[in-house]
Amino acid sequence: MRQKEPLRALSADERGVLGRLSRSGREAAVVVARAKALLAVADGARYTAAAQAAGRQSGDAVGRLVARFNAEGVAALAPRHGGGQPARYTSAERARILAEAARPPTPEPDGTATWSLVTLQRAVRRAPDGLAQVSTFTIWCVLHDAGWNWQRTRTWRPTGMAVRRRKAGRVTVHDPDAEAKKG
Helix, strand or coil: CCCCCCCCCCCHHHHHHHHHHHCCCCCCHHHHHHHHHHHHHHCCCCHHHHHHHCCCCCHHHHHHHHHHHHHHHHHHHCCCCCCCCCCCCCHHHHHHHHHHHHCCCCHHHHCCCCCCHHHHHHHHHHCCCCCCCCCHHHHHHHHHHCCCCHHHHCCCCCCCEEEEEECCEEEEEECCCHHHHHC
């Protein structure tokens, strides 16, 4: 690819940030490779040589990176959406799912004493401001992205007691041998 858009002059701050990122062991590999490629171009290397210096093969990708860096600055190093379906739910809807999961379930209206993905899905779908089409996988992804570990956030009932649905309504069932089974 012809170098249609040359790299603009780097400021001292930008050169420092790129140098630090190019040596980083904590940053994502793609960010490190992009920083190395930009530094190589800033030092006078051609796009193909810069790509090889960064451990990449495509000089065209370096050309697109240079154009993006000229427009956005250091923010151009951050990875963008890598393909696939776009996010379906907004941050407000994701917050709604998290708020429902944070609420302890009530046995009567929710039909459970502990949240599972299915019971949480039913509660989110039934809520007046709920999401009618939300899936259990979406709920799991939202919880996972928020850093929730399902076992830590789960609510528990005392051992030996369970709420069951019967034809006559909900019944609390006690196991008389629960203490013996604990040991």
